[in-house]
Amino acid sequence: MVRIKKWQTLKEEGVDLFPHRAEITHSVTQVKKEFESLSAEELEKDGIRVSVAGRILTVRKMGRATFFHLGDALSRLQAYLRQDKVGPTEYQRFSLLDIGDIICIKGRLFRTRTGELTVLVEKYKFLAKCFHPLPEKWHGLQDVELRYRKRYLDLIINPESARVFWLRSALIAEIRKFFDERGYIEVETPMMQTIPGGALARPFKTFHNALGIDLYLRIAPELYLKRLVVGGFEKVYEINRNFRNEGISSQHNPEFTMLEFYEAYKDYHDMMEMTEELLVHLAQKLLGKLEITYGEHQISLQRPWKRIKFRQALVEYSGLSPAKLADKSAVIELASQLASEKTPLSYGKALDVLFDKQVKPRLIQPTFVINPPKEISPLAKSSPENPDEAERFELVIAGMEIANAFSELTDPIEQKKRFEQQAEERRKGDEETHPIDLDYVQALEYGLPPTGGEGIGIDRLTMILANKQSIREVILFPLLRPKD
């Protein structure tokens, strides 16, 4: 292989093939940021010298002078290498390098005839060999599978991909700041649980050898966070992974990142206010605007957002009359047609199916859908005006559920009853019910203050802000079937 041979030649010429460090003054991105605004004259006058390391991305050789670009994940910087600057030995040695190799250069900044900020190289140092040719320079790496399997190649070659993950990182940092400034404590609760509660979903199962017990990867941190509110952490949040053993789609990855936060003395109306505040803040801070593009849609995050009752939404978007909606057997009948071969649906689940199918996809602008059936909300307080409804909302943007919140159920007796109802549903054949967690009930018996709680899907929020249609575009290493 040609690249290996070149690399061996470097060794024969006494070049250190695995250097331990490089003396740099700037990253490629820093140079761009700091000096891009300076004119050719200013650069000439100031004589700014920099030492920058990066990957060789392009090379244009013209006899005794060569132009090339060094890149990091976000930007690229041009360099100009001349034989009369570095001498014939070093100049010729440069042809032993390949696109993809990592080097460090030192030199003065100037602007070329066409105006590009460029380093006039005085010295360069080999740092790492790239033994494989990089994907092509102007189509980049298109193959979606390869982009996910070899994410490093994607990041090297497609600046748009790197941009998404910088955005994601900034998003999470900003969320932390938001909660920290409001006096919240950030915590970590078990990822491995003996009772997988806090949501209705199938868990991953594993086994602890020393204890000889089954464990489940958590489907939500909810019950632990509320135990902490009982313990006096009145404002608490966690940003961490959840695991659900269910289908994979453009909106679902088996492990995904969730923000959950709980605040004592608040209810779900307060959570709506806070959600608007948080998302508006994030959009403003990260994108500098509230009118955003998502696929073919224009989405406005201008407050206040639409609030609509769950039942009202069903009437408005599914075209069912209120009378028809109240007819339990008719609703169940209709829903089971939509949800093929599902185990017998309860009335509440049937309504939920209709909502998911017929309403959710049509909610493009941010919409709080409030007061869904109590039956599908075993951890939420019921509404004082209508005991069949829960004090709960789902936030839908671009047809995706982004957030889910409620006034937490604080009554231990009622909570135990709800758990038992769930167990009853399970006996009837529903696999997605909430397991009974008596330890949690006991925590409630010590007194959980009125509390508002909410979960926000970080991956989906990133999708909205980064304008990506697939969750795999915002997860560095999405789950793929192993090859071979």
Place this chain on the structure above:
RNA sequence: GGGCCGUUAGCUCAGAGGGAGAGCACCGGCCUUUUAAGCCGGGUGUCGCUGGUUCGAGUCCAGCACGGCUCACCA
């Protein structure tokens, strides 16, 4: 899991029964402000895998693998 589509050079893709193609990348040569640098020369391949049909299969058929979109379930 179902349906539709895809898999050809390192990358991006064309090729539709007669024996493997282009651009970029790569190799050799020329070139001291280029930037999709240019000019001359060079094809580097398990056509996803396994069978089948055929004188002959990258091309047609079947099965399998992996992926994409979509439906179903979920957030």
